[in-house]
Amino acid sequence: MGSLIEVEQQPDQQGFLWTRLDELVNWGRKNSLWPMPLGLSCCGIELMAMIGPKFDLARFGAEAARFSPRQADLMIVAGTLTWKMAEAARTIYDQMPDPKWVIAMGVCSSSGGMYDSYSVVQGIDMILPVDVYVPGCPPRPDAVIDAILKLQKKIERERPFAELFSGDNFDEGKGSERFVRAPNHGVPTTRSHELLEPEAKVPSEPA
Amino acid sequence: MSTLERVQAALAGREFTSSVSREGTLVLEVEPAAVWETVRRLRDMAGFDTNTFVTAIDRFPAEPRFELVWQFLSSAHADRVRVRARIDGTNPHVRTIIDLFPGTAFSERECWDMFGIRFDGHAGLKRLLMPQAYEHFPLRKDFPHQGIEPDRLYREWDRARRERPVNRDLPHTSEKH
Numbered sequence: 074m075g076s077l078i079e080v081e082q083q084p085d086q087q088g089f090l091w092t093r094l095d096e097l098v099n100w101g102r103k104n105s106l107w108p109m110p111l112g113l114s115c116c117g118i119e120l121m122a123m124i125g126p127k128f129d130l131a132r133f134g135a136e137a138a139r140f141s142p143r144q145a146d147l148m149i150v151a152g153t154l155t156w157k158m159a160e161a162a163r164t165i166y167d168q169m170p171d172p173k174w175v176i177a178m179g180v181c182s183s184s185g186g187m188y189d190s191y192s193v194v195q196g197i198d199m200i201l202p203v204d205v206y207v208p209g210c211p212p213r214p215d216a217v218i219d220a221i222l223k224l225q226k227k228i229e230r231e232r233p234f235a236e237l238f239s240g241d242n243f244d245e246g247k248g249s250e251r252f253v254r255a256p257n258h259g260v261p262t263t264r265s266h267e268l269l270e271p272e273a274k275v276p277s278e279p280a
Numbered sequence: 281m282s283t284l285e286r287v288q289a290a291l292a293g294r295e296f297t298s299s300v301s302r303e304g305t306l307v308l309e310v311e312p313a314a315v316w317e318t319v320r321r322l323r324d325m326a327g328f329d330t331n332t333f334v335t336a337i338d339r340f341p342a343e344p345r346f347e348l349v350w351q352f353l354s355s356a357h358a359d360r361v362r363v364r365a366r367i368d369g370t371n372p373h374v375r376t377i378i379d380l381f382p383g384t385a386f387s388e389r390e391c392w393d394m395f396g397i398r399f400d401g402h403a404g405l406k407r408l409l410m411p412q413a414y415e416h417f418p419l420r421k422d423f424p425h426q427g428i429e430p431d432r433l434y435r436e437w438d439r440a441r442r443e444r445p446v447n448r449d450l451p452h453t454s455e456k457h
Contacts, residue, residue, distance in 0.1 A: 157411055159434045191418055191427025192410075199431065200438075 095234050102146075102172065103228040106135040106221065109145030109169065111162060113152030116179040116211040120151045123214035135221055142168040147224070149217070150201070153181040154194045163200050172233070174204045176220050179211050186210060283359045290325035291318060305351075305360050312348070312365045316375045319350065319363065323380055328352035328361055331377075334387035336395045340421035345369025346397060350377070350384075373398040394419035 110120050123130055130136040139145040142165045154162055166175070177197050180186035183206040185195035197203060204227060205220040240249040283306050284298060296318065297309045310318050322328040332351040339347055344366040351362045367374055376399040378385045386408065388399040393408045396417035407414060411433050416423055 156430055156434055160437050163434075163438070190425060191416075191423070191430045194431075200434065 095232055096229075098233050099229050099231055102233075103225040104134040105137075106133075106147040106174070106224070107137045107139050107145045108135055108147040108149050109140070109142050109165065110138050111148060111150045111152075111165065113150070113154055113158065114181065116151035116181070119211045119214050120149060120178065120217065123217050128214040128218060130218065130221070133218065133221055133225070142166070143170065145169055146173045147176065147221075148173065148201070149176045149178055150182040150197050151178040151211075153186070153188055154197050154200075155192050156194055157192070159194050159200050162197070166201055172231075174224055174228070175201050176217070176224065177203045177206045178217055178220070180208055181210075183208065283357070283361060286326045286357070287322065287361060290321045294318065294321070301362065305362050307362045307364060309364050312367045312374050315348075315350070315363060315365050316377060316380070319352070319377050319380055322352055322361060322363070326361075327354045327356050329355055331381040331384050331387070332360070334377075334384050334391055336391050336397055336419075338395065338419065338421045339366075340369070343369065346372050346395065348374060348391075348397065367397070372396065373400055375399070376401040378402060393417075396420065 108124075110117065110124075112118075112120055122128055124136055124138055135147065142148075146169060148166055148169060150162065166173070175197070177183045181188060181193070182197045183203075185193050187210075189195075194200065205224050207216050207220045209216055237248050243249045287298070287306065287308065291308075294314065294317070295311070296314075299307050299309070301307050308318065330353040332353050334348070334350050337347040337349065339345055346367045346369060348365050348367060349362060350364075351360060353360050365374065372395070374397065376384075376388060378388065378399075379401070385402065385404065388402055389405060389408045391397050392399065392402075392405050393410055394417060399405060406412065410418065413433055416428055418427070
């Protein structure tokens with residue numbers, strides 16, 4: 074921002090920006106996160122307060138809460154995720170377009186919390202890849218805003234074009250295909266590999 | 281006329297033992313086979329017109345294992361009566377009372393869901409809170425509180441979803457159209 078320059082009259086002084094394409098993309102992504110609120114219990118109330126005028130998430134560009142996963146890129150799992158709800162949560166996550174991030178809001182979604190129980194997922198990282206965990210029961214809206222700021226820092230460190238244009242499977246025509254996924258074949262999480270496919274981690278016998 | 285006198289008049293000639301619970305409610309102990317007839321007489325002859333709940337208590341490892349409890353309310357007399365019956369743990373079942381009190385259908389279904397007690401004659405006895413394919417009964421005392429393979433149904437769903445064949449052709453691009 075600054076004083077406006079009439080570029081028509083001074084073509085030799087046209088402003089330009091010198092940056093890396095990765096940084097430009099990350100700058101756009103981190104300042105326009107569109108959250109998909111998955112309010113499962115009392116944390117959802119704090120989530121609403123966070124988006125509302127008092128805490129005003131719009132200051133950080135993430136106030137456009139979308140209730141369709143197709144229009145969102147940040148999933149905020151706010152509250153207790155039960156195993157019965159886990160299939161729905163995973164389906165919603167898979168329906169979100171890339172790139173996408175997940176915030177586990179509150180202890181219930183971070184670790185199961187006080188529900189050391191047969192019906193509750195003991196941490197949503199059993200089924201989803203979590204970027205930021207927020208402790209608290211429920212956390213204050215400030216804490217979740219802090220998590221979003223931390224997520225913005227994390228997005229700054231990403232290398233979107235390095236992922237697209239390099240790697241073992243890189244092809245001149247297709248790129249790395251790291252973001253090309255068939256429907257219903259979502260991203261596996263680290264913990265879901267350990268937990269859900271026990272046969273996959275059996276080491277092969279040395280010859 | 282006290283609650284006990286009214287109940288004794290209604291159940292004249294039938295076997296039951298009565299006691300009074302800690303908070304003063306009349307409790308009748310009957311045989312499981314006699315529950316239906318007892319409840320019918322309480323409803324028709326003693327004025328107990330509302331069923332408050334049907335539930336069970338797991339007395340594991342005591343035998344007989346389950347203690348079923350029905351509580352009824354008389355709105356005319358403003359008093360309550362509780363009917364209890366002990367049933368065996370190997371094949372727990374008891375006759376339903378939904379023909380007397382249709383509202384007990386949900387309570388009995390929940391009792392099946394949580395304790396695995398079958399109510400003979402209940403047409404819609406399926407899972408109420410737990411997933412339909414769930415195999416265990418969570419409120420039984422020998423059920424671990426962290427569950428038995430709590431992620432199994434999710435894992436099966438996840439595997440089926442990943443193994444499902446995918447049609448990558450959009451309708452307007454495939455050659456058939």
